[in-house]
Amino acid sequence: MDESLRDLFPDFIEETADILTRVGETLKTFGDLPSEAEREAAVADMFRGVHTIKGGCAMFGLNELKEFSHKIEALLGAFRGKAVTLTADRIQTFVRALDKIDEGLRAAEAQFRGVPAVENPTPLEVAAVSVEMPVDRPMEKPAPLATHELVPAAQQGAVEVLRVPLSLVSTALNNIWEVFLIRNQIGYLFEKEKEYLKDRLDLLQSWENLDSALKRHISELESAVMAMRMTSVKPLFSRMEKAVRSYLTSHPDKKIEFKTAGERTELDKKVMDMLGEPLIHLIRNAMDHGVEKAEERVKRGKSETGTILLAAEALADRVVVTVSDDGNGINGDKLVQKAQEKGIDVASFLKSAMPVDLIFCPGFSTAEVVTDVSGRGVGMDVVKHSIDELGGSIEIRTEIGKGTHFIISLPLSLSVIFSTLFEVGGELYGANIGLIVEICRMNRALIKKSNGASYILFREKFLEVYDLAEFLGKATLIREEDDFDVTLLVIRIKGEFVAVLVGGVRQNIEIVVKPVPELLPRYSFVQGMSILPTGQAVFILALDKVVEAIHMSKRISGKDVQKREVDVAAQ
Amino acid sequence: MSPLNNIFQEQRDSITRIDESVRTRTEEVFLLVFWIGDEKFATPIEKVREVVEGVPRTPLPAADEVYEGVLNLRGNLIAILAPNVVVRGPVKASLDATGGATGDAAGLDQERYVILENGNGIPFALRVAKVAKLGRPAEQVTLDSEKFAQVIDVGGEPLQLLNFCNQDGMKIFKQRSRGI
Numbered sequence: 014m015d016e017s018l019r020d021l022f023p024d025f026i027e028e029t030a031d032i033l034t035r036v037g038e039t040l041k042t043f044g045d046l047p048s049e050a051e052r053e054a055a056v057a058d059m060f061r062g063v064h065t066i067k068g069g070c071a072m073f074g075l076n077e078l079k080e081f082s083h084k085i086e087a088l089l090g091a092f093r094g095k096a097v098t099l100t101a102d103r104i105q106t107f108v109r110a111l112d113k114i115d116e117g118l119r120a121a122e123a124q125f126r127g128v129p130a131v132e133n134p135t136p137l138e139v140a141a142v143s144v145e146m147p148v149d150r151p152m153e154k155p156a157p158l159a160t161h162e163l164v165p166a167a168q169q170g171a172v173e174v175l176r177v178p179l180s181l182v183s184t185a186l187n188n189i190w191e192v193f194l195i196r197n198q199i200g201y202l203f204e205k206e207k208e209y210l211k212d213r214l215d216l217l218q219s220w221e222n223l224d225s226a227l228k229r230h231i232s233e234l235e236s237a238v239m240a241m242r243m244t245s246v247k248p249l250f251s252r253m254e255k256a257v258r259s260y261l262t263s264h265p266d267k268k269i270e271f272k273t274a275g276e277r278t279e280l281d282k283k284v285m286d287m288l289g290e291p292l293i294h295l296i297r298n299a300m301d302h303g304v305e306k307a308e309e310r311v312k313r314g315k316s317e318t319g320t321i322l323l324a325a326e327a328l329a330d331r332v333v334v335t336v337s338d339d340g341n342g343i344n345g346d347k348l349v350q351k352a353q354e355k356g357i358d359v360a361s362f363l364k365s366a367m368p369v370d371l372i373f374c375p376g377f378s379t380a381e382v383v384t385d386v387s388g389r390g391v392g393m394d395v396v397k398h399s400i401d402e403l404g405g406s407i408e409i410r411t412e413i414g415k416g417t418h419f420i421i422s423l424p425l426s427l428s429v430i431f432s433t434l435f436e437v438g439g440e441l442y443g444a445n446i447g448l449i450v451e452i453c454r455m456n457r458a459l460i461k462k463s464n465g466a467s468y469i470l471f472r473e474k475f476l477e478v479y480d481l482a483e484f485l486g487k488a489t490l491i492r493e494e495d496d497f498d499v500t501l502l503v504i505r506i507k508g509e510f511v512a513v514l515v516g517g518v519r520q521n522i523e524i525v526v527k528p529v530p531e532l533l534p535r536y537s538f539v540q541g542m543s544i545l546p547t548g549q550a551v552f553i554l555a556l557d558k559v560v561e562a563i564h565m566s567k568r569i570s571g572k573d574v575q576k577r578e579v580d581v582a583a584q
Numbered sequence: 585m586s587p588l589n590n591i592f593q594e595q596r597d598s599i600t601r602i603d604e605s606v607r608t609r610t611e612e613v614f615l616l617v618f619w620i621g622d623e624k625f626a627t628p629i630e631k632v633r634e635v636v637e638g639v640p641r642t643p644l645p646a647a648d649e650v651y652e653g654v655l656n657l658r659g660n661l662i663a664i665l666a667p668n669v670v671v672r673g674p675v676k677a678s679l680d681a682t683g684g685a686t687g688d689a690a691g692l693d694q695e696r697y698v699i700l701e702n703g704n705g706i707p708f709a710l711r712v713a714k715v716a717k718l719g720r721p722a723e724q725v726t727l728d729s730e731k732f733a734q735v736i737d738v739g740g741e742p743l744q745l746l747n748f749c750n751q752d753g754m755k756i757f758k759q760r761s762r763g764i
Contacts, residue, residue, distance in 0.1 A: 191659055440643060485645055530654055531706045532663040536646060542654065542661055550642040550656040 019125075024176060025069045026122050032062040033115050034248045040104050040111075056099065060089040066114065078117045085110050109262070112255045179242070179282055186238045190525040193231050193429070194544050200224060201546030235429065243279040246325045246334070249289060250276050253296050253323055260300050268307045268318040269300060278325035280332050284403055284423055288334070291396040295336045295419050296321065298392070303340035303417055313414065315339070331447075332423050339416040343369050343409065366564070369409045373397040401537045406557060408507050432524045432543070432553060435502070436516040438487025443524060443543060443553040444502070450510065451503040452518055460499070460514075469512055471503065478512045481554075484563050506557045513556050522546075526553055538562045612719040615745070618698055619713040620667040625744045626718065626736075628727060633699040633707055635715050641695065655697060655709050662699065664709040670746075703749035 036059045046052045067082035085107070092099050203220060210217055250273045257271040280288070304310075304319030311317050322337040345368030352359045352371045362371065375394040400407045405423040432443040433452070453471070460478055461468050467478040478501065483489040501512040526541040529552075538558035544550050615626040616635075636657065641664060643653040652664040697709040720738065725745065728734055732750040735742045 194659060440645075442645065527661060530661045530663040532665065532702070532708050533644070533651055533654070539645060542642075544656055544659060544661075548656060549640060550654050550661055552642065552645045554645065 022073060022122075022125055023178075025073060026118060026125075027176070029066050029069060029118055030115070030248060032066055033111050034251050036062045037108065037111055037251055037254075038247070040108055043099060043104055044101060052099075053093070056089060056092045060086065060093055063089055073121075075117070075121055078114060078121070081110075081117070082114060085114075109258065112258060115252075115255060177241075182238060182241045186235070186242070189231060189235050189238060190429070190527075193235070193525055196224070196227055196231060197546040198544075198548060239281075242282045244282050244285055245276065246278050246280055246285065247276040249285055249292065250323055250325075252289065253292060256293055256296055257300065257321065260297070264300075266306045266308070267300065267304060268310075269304050270318050270320050272320060272322045274322065274324035275326050278327050278332055280325075280423065281425065284332075287399060287403055288421075288423070291399040291421075292323075292334070292336070294392050294396050296323070299336060299338040299340065299417070303338035305340055327425065332425055334421045334423065336419040336421075337416060342413040342415055342417055343372070343411040344413055345369055345411075348372060361564075367409070369411055372409075373407075398537075401558065402535075404540050404555060406507075429523055429525050430553075431521060433502070433521050434519040434545075434551070435500070436519060437485055438482050438516065440485075440487075441519065441545075441549065441551050442515075443522075443551050444556050445540065445553070446521055448504050448556055449502050450505050453501050453503065454498045455501065457497055457499045467514075469501065471510070471512065474510070476503065476510050476512045478514055479560050479563050480514045481559065482514070482516065484559060502556065504556050504560075506560055511560055513559065524553070536562070611722045613722045613725050615718045615720060615725065616698065617716045617718050617743070618710070619715075620710070621713065623744075625746050627700065627746045627748060628725070629717065631700060631748060633701060635696065635698050636709075637696045639695075639697065652711060657699065657709075660707075662707050662709050664697065664711060667710045667712065670710060670748075700748050 039055050039059055043052065043055055046055060063082055063086045067079055067086055070076070070079035070082055088107075203224075207217070254271055254273070257269060261267065261269060299321050304321065305313070305315075307317040310319060320337075320339050322335070324335045324337070326333050326335075348368050348371040349359055349363075352362070352374065355374075357371070357374055359371070362374075372393045373396075397407055400421055400423070403423055405421055408420045408422075409417065410420065411417040431446040433446050433449055434441055434443050436442075455469065459469055461470075461475075467480070468475045469478055480489050500515050500517050502515060502518075503510055503512050505511075522545070524543040524545070526543055529535065529539060529542055538555050538561070540553040540555045542550055542552055614629040616629045616632045617624060617626045619625075636655075639655050639657060641653045641655060644651050650666055650669050652666050655662045655664055696712055696715070698712050698715060699707055699709050701707045718738070720736070725736060727745070727747055729747065729750065732747055734745050734747075736745050737743075
């Protein structure tokens with residue numbers, strides 16, 4: 014590649030990915046287009062897209078891809094010239110051809126970055142896709158591009174788009190957050206010294222007005238820059254669709270319909286980038302181990318074609334991504350049996366998790382056959398780890414013979430959150446307020462112990478109590494001899510309520526979540542850090558992960574091995 | 585150029601080389617000497633970002649002997665590594681239960697940190713008892729990039745010179761950073 018073009022290559026890759034997504038989308042909906050004029054416009058748009066890709070490949074010396082794109086362009090030209098009709102079969106051939114281009118580009122990108130390609134591309138000349146198609150009538154020379162077709166979208170009244178590197182947007186956002194923190198600190202200092210200005214009401218009023226305006230503008234600026242980082246999940250979903258198509262090509266004994274929903278849902282670009290690998294793993298597992306072979310499905314009274322649904326939905330400050338299949342379901346008993354064979358302390362595990370959650374244990378697989386796609390006994394723990402890294406959670410709902418849902422809940426963005434500040438053992442910590450259902454104070458004597466666990470009666474139900482102080486290596490707050498009020502943060506995890514015991518709640522505050530400094534260990538239960546208006550740095554805890562970590566530590570220590578079957582309510 | 589001129593030129597070049605060599609030998613480089621407990625260490629001063637005092641420390645949410653917490657240094661969050669683990673092995677940092685240093689550090693009313701950086705330019709802080717600046721002739725302080733620690737002679741006394749840019753020396757933190 015020409016050295017002078019190296020800087021432009023990442024933009025080319027990104028732009029080409031956009032074009033492939035757009036053309037793929039057009040192909041998908043082509044059959045539903047109601048009029049001939051719309052179909053013609055769609056073919057013309059696809060032609061332009063592939064033409065642009067071809068030009069880019071030529072510029073960057075990707076000759077093989079250029080030739081391949083040229084063939085596709087020629088065929089699209091034939092459709093434009095109406096020499097050939099774009100039938101459903103041919104649409105599928107085009108879709109596969111686009112996949113090949115995508116595959117080739119990913120390999121070129123990996124080579125450019127000096128990293129091994131995630132997927133080994135099959136050479137274009139031996140690709141399963143043939144770009145030779147029967148011609149209905151003598152193929153005319155492709156119609157030349159009309160000059161009006163090359164007019165930039167902006168001039169056609171569309172939204173003008175400026176591509177900027179993500180790093181620049183991130184820098185801008187980081188600076189906004191710094192300004193946000195500084196404004197908080199100035200506000201804190203001013204509040205502290207306010208009494209000295211009690212005779213200067215005019216000054217106080219001016220300060221409050223300016224501070225309020227500053228806060229509003231910072232918030233608007235942050236929203237605008239955050240919006241720049243938000244991107245729809247559509248390209249990600251298209252990548253998954255491609256993975257399904259690729260799988261089906263080499264697995265003729267399976268019939269799978271891949272469906273998507275909520276493709277317009279937006280996620281932070283960083284979250285999206287990190288979600289790709291775990292998602293593709295879940296989809297591959299669903300294809301390989303979830304959906305049965307067509308013959309088997311018929312025997313079970315199911316339709317021979319299985320379904321995999323990939324859906325996204327925005328809920329308040331979270332985005333929920335679901336991977337569902339209507340296949341085998343996961344057999345909990347089989348998992349337990351395998352786990353016991355592997356020497357996992359199952360009894361302890363089941364105190365805090367369902368049998369299906371065993372698949373998240375490292376190296377755990379019950380796949381009867383290790384395949385080229387999945388079932389190597391690695392992966393699901395990595396999936397969970399990746400989701401944890403994003404500050405998200407993953408839940409499994411399954412029914413034997415009916416299918417499985419993997420429900421991933423992710424933060425909409427990694428940014429400003431409303432946080433509850435609380436004290437534990439003399440230190441201040443924060444937690445996302447969105448996770449806290451209720452904060453209550455009650456007499457310590459109301460906490461009951463049973464079989465090593467603590468419980469409180471809360472709205473006529475017993476909730477398990479987790480002592481955060483003990484977990485953090487500080488003096489426990491559950492002391493039999495004392496009689497005093499304690500503070501409990503009631504949170505909901507996977508539909509169940511639990512209570513986290515803390516020293517006391519200080520305040521609710523809007524904070525910027527910063528990453529934990531480099532060189533420090535990454536704890537799954539630490540969401541990040543923040544700097545308070547006082548200048549104090551605090552850790553932001555993910556309370557749901559704290560509860561998970563407490564269970565994990567109990568399992569590791571082996572202190573708690575008996576399955577809890579005591580009816581607490583009977584105490 | 586005539587053969588005679590060539591000889592003169594060679595002689596001039598040779599004198600210049602000797603002169604440069606003498607000048608290099610007499611050049612002074614500066615070290616930051618710091619005390620961890622009763623033990624004394626040094627590191628090249630150009631690798632020291634700054635020395636700060638009285639900055640509040642936030643302990644890690646889970647007890648870990650390798651890390652002491654986080655410093656908020658003008659809005660930048662910096663990891664504080666446990667000095668006794670950084671310098672490793674036989675060195676005892678003599679830290680009391682409250683984290684205060686004893687020995688030379690006893691009696692200090694506020695914590696003092698040296699902000700350093702590792703080979704990747706990532707800053708970190710070490711809590712130290714006291715610091716001093718020391719100038720030494722450059723030839724005595726030839727840093728061996730292959731070693732994390734080496735002993736140099738300072739007036740007949742050994743002084744441990746630490747190279748925080750040495751990857752092996754910092755390996756322990758990489759390993760521990762992978763989490764529990």
